[in-house]
Amino acid sequence: MDLSGAELYRAPLPHGADPAPLSYDLGFIAEQPLDARRGPDGELTLWFLARPVSGERRPPERPPGRDPSLMVVAPEQTTTRQRVAAYAVVLSDRGLLATQYSDRTAVEGRWGMPGGGIDVGEEPADTVVREVHEETAQTVELGDLVAVQTSHWVGRNPEGQVEDFHAVRLIYRGTCPEPGDPVVLDVGGTTADARWIPLAERRSITWTANWRDALDQLLP
Incomplete structure (x- = not known):
C-alpha cells in the first residue's frame, strides 16, 4: 500500500x-x-x-542453498515445504534476548532470536508472544513488524527427510518490562538454551548468518 x-x-x-x-x-x-x-x-x-x-x-x-553433506537425491524423494514463522528482537534493561539452537536443527550451538512457526489460524503477533514464552519464559510486549526475511535451500529436516525448504521469517520488535532469568520451557524442541546478551557483547556471539544480517540491520 x-x-x-x-x-x-x-x-x-x-x-x-x-x-x-x-x-x-x-x-x-x-x-x-x-x-x-x-x-x-x-x-x-x-x-x-x-x-x-x-x-x-x-x-x-540469493540462489537456493544446499546441505553440503547431502548426496544427490531424486526429485520425487524431496518434499517441498514453505514455512512462515514469526520472531522478535526483544530488548530489556538486561540486553538482547537470544536463544541457542539445539541438535534438532542444522545449526546446533548457534544463536538466534526467539520465535517459531505460525500455527493454523494463528495471528503472527500471537505466535511471537507464545513462542517467546515457550522458549525463554519471558513475557514480552510486541512492537512493529520491522523485517521480512526469506531463505531457500535443500537439506534434511530433524526427522531426516530431504526437503526443498522455503523459510519466511516475520521479525518484530519487542520489549520485556520485567526481565527474569530465561528458562527453556519447551524442552526437547529446537531451543537448547536462552539468555540475555548485553548489547555491548552482541558481536561476540556466534549467530546464524541470517540472524547476524538481521541484527546488523535492526540494531546499532
Missing part, C-alpha cells in the same frame, strides 16, 4: 520467492513491512509500504 493506505498490488508468494524482488517484478519497491494478519478466509497477508519503481536496480535474490 502507499502512504495514503491505498492498495497498490496483491500477489501470492511462490515457493522460494522473496517479497522484495517479487514486488519489483510487479513494478513496485517494497520499502518496509507494515503488518501481517489473516483475512476473513484465514489466509495470511503481508502488507508493505510500497511505491512505483523509479530507476532502481532489482533487489538481489
Whole structure:
C-alpha cells in the first residue's frame, strides 16, 4: 500500500520467492513491512509500504542453498515445504534476548532470536508472544513488524527427510518490562538454551548468518 493506505498490488508468494524482488517484478519497491494478519478466509497477508519503481536496480535474490553433506537425491524423494514463522528482537534493561539452537536443527550451538512457526489460524503477533514464552519464559510486549526475511535451500529436516525448504521469517520488535532469568520451557524442541546478551557483547556471539544480517540491520 502507499502512504495514503491505498492498495497498490496483491500477489501470492511462490515457493522460494522473496517479497522484495517479487514486488519489483510487479513494478513496485517494497520499502518496509507494515503488518501481517489473516483475512476473513484465514489466509495470511503481508502488507508493505510500497511505491512505483523509479530507476532502481532489482533487489538481489540469493540462489537456493544446499546441505553440503547431502548426496544427490531424486526429485520425487524431496518434499517441498514453505514455512512462515514469526520472531522478535526483544530488548530489556538486561540486553538482547537470544536463544541457542539445539541438535534438532542444522545449526546446533548457534544463536538466534526467539520465535517459531505460525500455527493454523494463528495471528503472527500471537505466535511471537507464545513462542517467546515457550522458549525463554519471558513475557514480552510486541512492537512493529520491522523485517521480512526469506531463505531457500535443500537439506534434511530433524526427522531426516530431504526437503526443498522455503523459510519466511516475520521479525518484530519487542520489549520485556520485567526481565527474569530465561528458562527453556519447551524442552526437547529446537531451543537448547536462552539468555540475555548485553548489547555491548552482541558481536561476540556466534549467530546464524541470517540472524547476524538481521541484527546488523535492526540494531546499532
